[in-house]
Amino acid sequence: MLRPRIIPCLLVHDKGLVKTVSFKSPKYVGDPINAVKIFNEKESDELMVLDIDATxxxxxxxxxxIASLAAECRMPLCYGGGIRTVAQAKHIISLGVEKIAISSxxxxxxxxxxxxxxxxxxQSVVVVLDVKKRMLSKEYDVYVHNGRKNTKRNALEMAQQMQALGAGEIVINSIDNDGQMKGYDITFASRIRDAVSIPITILGGAGTLQxxxxxxxxxxxxxxxxxSLFVFKGTYKAVLINYPNVVQRDEIIARALGK
Incomplete structure (x- = not known):
């Protein structure tokens, strides 16, 4: 039976692990391989690693x-960044990565x-849509190249198009909420959930397990x-890799799903 997944997302910049705010001002927070080792110990459901430089x-x-990450990772690994051809995607899968993420x-x-x-x-193809709310509108545009270019394409319509083309999963990455730690955009997440039938993942805004x-x-x-939730701790955002244990995850899911 399918169950919700709680997924750390790691951003790679200049070969280091960073965290951004609204896709800007990357702050160095450590070594990607060391972070993977810690998430292994914490038995993370899955791991998403995005290289924000390559594209x-x-x-x-x-x-x-990628090979080093895949060799170290003991959970399903999704990798994105710079993938523009079928050959690149096949090579990354051959290295032991379960999913490849494609955005721009x-x-x-x-x-x-x-x-x-x-x-x-x-099942191995994930499309990441970086989205931003239009001014004075309830609609969202899709951006590319780390949020620098507005495609002026409607995010809901594009998610449906990607599903029709063969995507196995859609990740909605909120530019507005990135690094803010003030909560997800649940209204838009619900609209995406209703718009497509394939699995979706929502990224951007989590500040607490609640x-x-x-x-x-x-x-x-x-x-x-x-x-941010999984790499920072406390009011002053001290760098500390963290993740809820199995009991905490089960409790979160049970309360959320009313079980």
Whole structure:
């Protein structure tokens, strides 16, 4: 039976682990491999690692880093950053990564999703949509290149298009809420949940475990992802890798789903 997933999201910049606020001002928080080791010990449900340099720089994925992450990781691993071809996607999967995440390339070349899904299976294809609310509107636009370019494409419609093309999962990454730690955009998360039938993961805004519980209570069996929540601790945001233990996770899910 499917159950909600609580997913740390790690951002890689200049080969280090960083955290951003509204996709800006990356703050160094440690070494990616060390972070993976800690999340292994804490038995994380899944792990998402996004290289925020590769696409903007037009660089190849860092296969050496990916191989190291995959070799260390004892949980399902999703990796994104710089993936623009079927060959790149297949190579990353061959390194031991369960899912590949595509963002800018999926928006700019949607047929790539279908081609990759045919080669590696749609269960391994994740489309990350970086979204931002339009001024004086309830609608959201999709942005690319680390939130620098507005495609002026409707986020709900694009999620549905990606599902039709063969995406196995949609990640909604909120630019407005990134690093704010004030809670998820539950209203839009619920709209996405109603718009597509494939698994979704919501990223951006979690500041407490209660925020995750509220999200799952509103949307049910989805992925609840967070960055700052799992790398910072306390009022002054001291760097400390953390994650709820199995009992805490079960309690969060039980309360959220009313079980």
């Amino acid at each position: 903007v720089a037009g660089a190849e994925p860092d296969y050496k880093l 390339a999926a928006v700019e070349n949607p047929e790539l999703i279908s081609r990759i899904a045919e080669e590696v299976g749609r 925020d995750i519980e509220k999200l799952l209570g509103a949307c049910g069996v989805i992925g609840a992802s967070a960055g």
